[in-house]
Amino acid sequence: MANAFAGVDFYDVDSLLSEEERAVRDTVRAWVEEHLMPVIGDAYVEGAFPKQLIPGMAELGVLGANLPEEYGCAGLNNVAYGLIMQELERGDSGIRSFASVQGALVMYPIFTFGSEEQKKYWLPRLASGEEIGCFGLTEPDYGSNPGGMITTARETKDGWVLNGAKMWITNGSQATVSIIWAKTGGIDDVKSIRGFIVPASTKGYTAKDQKGKLSLRASDTSEIVLQDCLVPKDAILPKSGGIKSPLMCLTQARYGIAWGGIGAAMACYDEALSYSKERIMFGKPIGQTQLQQSRLAEMLTEITKAQLLTLQLGRLKDRGTMTPDQVSLAKRNNINMACEAAREARRLLGANGILVEYHSMRHMANLESVYTYEGTHDMHTLILGQAVTGLPAF
């Protein structure tokens, strides 16, 4: 039995964190160790989100943790919020995805684009886990190009009528409420995109699990169909407008994902390091061989770089000067880094590395989704390319 996870901190990055940020990190780390690690292997193999963890996560305060206390949230700064995402993803990307969606893609848009009534009604219920949310932006034919969406919202005398289909929706099947993005104008009118709060109980709203996933198996991924879904007039998020609104949400979520990648990479490095010292081959630990040391040195270096870059990103966010391009750089770098770390750790573990009792292959498979969602690696490359040249290549 391995020792409890103690993190990776080669550059004393801890000394750059406040006492409160460290306390938040340590609390979530202890929760993950105690509640998530014992169940995640089975949940992954079964292909089921461990729902029993939701009340504990909510009680701890991880849902929408960087939103204000007046709405039932913890009111943490963005570095502490990032550290929560790091620790959750140290356990499993699917669990971090659950928290990201609830906080950054459901609570954040209600907080940012919602009316005071909507905030007062929904945010405390989402923070307490009483309501579970999902974010309906991506469509079967519109992933990297969400502005092309064909879901529509038409205003009638009774309210808004929504029609369309959404795909790859995390939390979709278990959500009790969905933030649906739809065009209120013509199909080419990107500016007419608005957000709607749609309870899952609305007539004409159906969600079904997407089957056959080989990644994020402990996460709920669904397809949502909206067929003449009638919601009241006040279901619209009044301050939402244009494709910029959902993209602002994605910037929030990607910020957390950048931190999450560090968590997954640390989990893999930690597992590989301890295995390399225990596994004896040719009469000595494999950690005493140059090839395995090369793997470990590479992982440690990349994790340390990512820690410093992401902490600075968090400080910029807390200062209010963070740009979406900076988030793209961190998401792109950290998830690619985590993919590599997971793959190398899996290889270092040899045949054992394919077993679910070790964590690296689960992370490796999960991270392939994370590499692709919330802006694919390639899209972030193009965003950065555009940022530095001023010339869009997409």
Place this chain on the structure above:
Amino acid sequence: MKIAVCIKRVPDMDLRFAIGADGKALDPAGLKFDIADFDGYAVEAALRLVESQGAGEVVVVSVGPAAVQETLRKALGMGAHRAIQLDAAEVPFDGMAIAAALAAELKEGGYDLVLFGRMATDSANQTVGPMTAHLMGLPCVTAISKLDVADGRGTAERQLEGATETVEFPLPAVITIDEGLGRPRLPSLKGIMAAKKKPLEVKPAQLGAAHLTVDVIALPPDRPPGRIIGEGADAVPELIRLLQTEAKVL
């Protein structure tokens, strides 16, 4: 119900540690500190008592340098109401010196209960609780695993080897806590934020005289390397002889 819980900041002994150059203390480099395990159980016990009674105050107290404030704030994050740091450059090894400082602070505090963990996970002396009780002139029950309080009296259970002992005592009293009363809760994120706003008083520690000092800390000697006596059945007589005469286990 007013409860004081005395807590100690200790290094996490599950992590790798080294003995410092002077041979008398651990090398602080790379150590991670936290509330001593049993002290966490004591904070949990106090919070549960106050919650079950619907009213009361839990005050956490720690002797030591400014660093103990982090440990005190962790307890505040769990739900304790206020904290007192008895400021001392270092924590003496001698339990009597610590007990004197605690007793001086707690004596006039009007506490119904003073709780301790049954021992600190670093020094493992198990002395400060009973010594504080003695200095305060209060009854003391050690290493309890169950606690009920009603009408100015307490009932506690202690786990003995193969038996349970039930002890009754009048309040106020000093109690040291074993496991069994419920695992310490994690500080919630809201609790961590709230802890910053809760009162944390710093007072000079009135330490007693220290008569004990640590002479040396030594790790157990390395095990001698194994050796191969021979192979197959022919080696058995020699193996038995060595197990009898050298290892002395047969």
